[in-house]
Amino acid sequence: MKIAIGNDHVAVGMKNHITEYLTAKGHEIINFGTDTAERCDYPIYGKKVADAVVSGECELGILICGTGIGISLAANKVKGIRAAVCSDPYSARLTRQHNNANIIAFGARVVGEATAEMIVDEFLNAEYEGGRHQTRIDMISAIEQGEM
Numbered sequence: 330m331k332i333a334i335g336n337d338h339v340a341v342g343m344k345n346h347i348t349e350y351l352t353a354k355g356h357e358i359i360n361f362g363t364d365t366a367e368r369c370d371y372p373i374y375g376k377k378v379a380d381a382v383v384s385g386e387c388e389l390g391i392l393i394c395g396t397g398i399g400i401s402l403a404a405n406k407v408k409g410i411r412a413a414v415c416s417d418p419y420s421a422r423l424t425r426q427h428n429n430a431n432i433i434a435f436g437a438r439v440v441g442e443a444t445a446e447m448i449v450d451e452f453l454n455a456e457y458e459g460g461r462h463q464t465r466i467d468m469i470s471a472i473e474q475g476e477m
Contacts, residue, residue: 330453333387335374336362337400340393340437343445347391350446356453359387375403375412382431383409390432391449401434408473411466416440418447425455427462 332351336344341364348358361377363369371394378390390412394400397414404412412432413424416439424430433452435445471477 330389331357331359331387332453333359333361333378333381333390334393335360335378335390335400336393336437337371337374337395338363338366338369339395341366343393343437343442346442347393347445347449351449351453362393371400372403375400376407378432379404379407379410379412383407389453391452392432392434393437393445394434395438396436397434397439398436401432404432404434411469415448415452417444418451421448422451422455425452426458427465429457429462429466 334344334348344362351358359381361381362374375392378392381387382390392400392404392412401412401414404410410432411428411430412434413428413430414434415421415424416435421433435448468477
């Protein structure tokens with residue numbers, strides 16, 4: 330799977346760990362994040378990953394900042410993105426199954442490497458269930474379009 334990854338200066342180490350982890354599993358990772366600890370602004374990287382996912386360049390995205398919150402807020406401003414902050418594997422699985430999330434976000438200051446691996450695994454391995462959940466996805470899209 331081709332996955333976009335983005336991060337700010339706080340999350341360089343976690344991004345590198347997750348990139349190595351997923352590459353070892355056979356995924357192609359496209360790095361849209363910073364590679365230095367020099368202070369930078371997370372919205373830039375949230376948008377880059379969101380654009381790559383919406384355009385189809387990448388199938389899914391992973392965003393990491395201190396908490397995962399700010400960078401996910403930026404990504405969610407891009408039409409067609411459903412980015413969810415998850416600090417546990419259960420939520421990561423359900424956000425794909427029920428919300429058809431296309432980007433997962435988490436905090437390098439919130440979860441450790443082992444938990445981050447589990448979050449990413451659950452997110453990537455889950456499949457959208459559709460059915461009763463599609464009505465809610467359609468409602469989210471209607472809000473995004475200004476129709477609701």
